[in-house]
Amino acid sequence: MGEFIELHELLATGRNADAALALRAGVRLLFSEFAERANAWRTVFATMPGEKIALFFEDSAAFACALFGAWHAGKQAVLPADVLPETLRRLSTICAGCAGDFPADAPLPHVSASASPDAAQDAAQWQTLDPERIALFVFTSGSTGEPTLVPKRLSQLSAEVRALESAFGSRLGEATVYATVTHQHMYGLPFRLLWPLAAGRAFVAERWTFPEDMARGLVNGACALIASPAHLKRLPQTLDWRGARNHLRAVFSAGGPLPVEALPLCDHAFGQVPVEIYGSTETGAVAWRQRAEETDAPWHALPGMALSIEGDTLRMAASWLQESGWHSASDKVQAQGDGFALLGRADRIVKIEEKRISLQAVERALLESGLLMEARVVPLPGERVRLGVAAVPNAEGWNLHDTQGRKALADALRSQLACSIETIALPRHWRFTWALPVNAAGKTPESALLPLFDPRRPPVRLLERTAESAKLRIEITASLPFFDGHFPQAKILPGVAQLDITIRFARELFALPPDFAGAENLKFLDWIGTDSMIELELVKQEDIIVFRIDSTKGRHASGRLRFSSCQFESGQPASSRPASGASSR
Secondary structure, eight states, X not given: OOOOOOGXXXXXXXXXXXXXXXXXXXXEEEHHHHHHHHHHHHHHHHTSSSSEEEEEOSSHHHHHHHHHHHHHTTOEEEEOSOOOHHHHHHHHTTOSEEEESOOTTOSSOEEOOOOOXXXXXXXXXXXXXXXXXXXXXXXXXXXXXXXXXXXXXXXXXXHXXXXXXXXXXXXXXXXXXXXXXOSSSTTHIIIIIIHHHHHTOOEESSOOOSHXXXXXXXXXXXXXXXXXXXXHTTOOTTSOOHHHHHHEEEEEEOSSOOOTTHHHHHHHHHSSOOEEEEEETTTEEEEEEOOOTTOOOOBEEOTTOEEEEETTEEEEXXXXXXXXXOEEEEEEEEEETTEEEEEEESOOEEEETTEEEEHHHHHHHHHTTSSEEEEEEEEESSSSOEEEEEEEEOHHHHHHHHHHOHHHHHHHHHHHHHTTSOGGGSOOEEEEOSSOOOOXXXXXXXXXXXXXXXXXXXXXXXXXXXXXEEEEEEEEOTTOGGGTTSOTTSOBOOHHHHHHHHHHHHHHHSOOOSEEEEEEEEEEOSOOBTTEEEEEEEEEETTEEEEEEEETTEEEEEEEEEEEOOOGGGTOOXXXXXXOOSOOO
């Protein structure tokens, strides 16, 4: 661990050439390599028109090089949370180009960089950056409306990571920083990347996806974990966590509420409960707490953050907020000891036939049924406001679902709502799933829930799941649009529809590269008709999905699906990547 260096001075001040910047596949990446690679990106970006460059990297070390290269080329980085078609369309209206793991058909110029022979000499010319210049833009999550760009100055980013170091630096010491969250948002960016860079701690380039990764990885010396509730509330107690308990200095959780049920899981796995962080894209980190099991500890302001409560509104002021002065949070709060307690968001109100309906109240009533672990209510697109429910049943709920059917579970929940919710607000569309989808920030925005209501997504039940395999039971209903216009005399599910369904659930269950690169060894052995129950088995082998579709009739289909993504660190240009093929919509 080195001295704390402000972000705008990091490359101008520098560190020892052989100081460890990051780890990739267990191999140390040195500060000298970081400077060399950042200089290569600086050279590329300096020749591009416009100010804004979109950056999207899975690898945090590669991202750090591109980010600092963009800043020293006088560019502003735009950080999308994903590379979905609508996001790419939005970026094409904002940015002059993009760099990183973008699809081959991204609608804006795509650049890459390779180190130049005289990079070491050029890199010695680093200048101190202007701390008051806008350095990057991040998107809001879009959970309550159209995503918007939020600007961040270097001085804001530096002030926030200084506050983190002041609050938690002594606890971390020389810990290596691991993460289950991406750096593409305003939790992962400072905690996983900018804070380690400024404080001189090594960080791990790869992002962990499964608990098995944590149990295997948290054994190599002092370490810290940057995680989300989505990961922490699903920690299996059957894994060997002894290494984590011996080496873990701290666990951080942010991006959404950490349920109290996750606390004993974390304590068993890590020997400690997480430090929870409260904040938002707009504000950055605001407050923190660390609860004992089943206690409701108050939230405390981070160093440098001033808080006050007016009525039930939290007011805040800090040097890393957008502007000077006091700002209001979007959550209701009440004073609790020398801190505050959160009471829930103040918005999430929709109007149905001129009546104001609180989506939060509907969700609360659903959870009171005793049949669900989680529930989210979503206004569905259309001319009229319709509510849909995406829910994760508990054991009792799944038992009702499996023994009496989906409709029986939906009817039971609707009856529960009828006791407290007006009839016009009763949801008409129900989706039961094994887990609510989360983005890389560990949040469940509305945009992540809407695909569950896609009419092309058949009802599904997850039967088995490991880090590399899954088995699902899928109901092929007559209402699926795949049957429209196909074999009107005898409704048969087309082979391309079987591939669409397979790719859809493979992407829901596994982290896969963005481009579908083709299919191999495809075999369609028997037809699938309406009102059929099939089992889909998926096995992940690096960037390949091996699939089999069976039913009580026998084997219906099998094959291998290949996915690909660009590899900028190995120098492969975007034009050499396979073009997208089948859709995963």
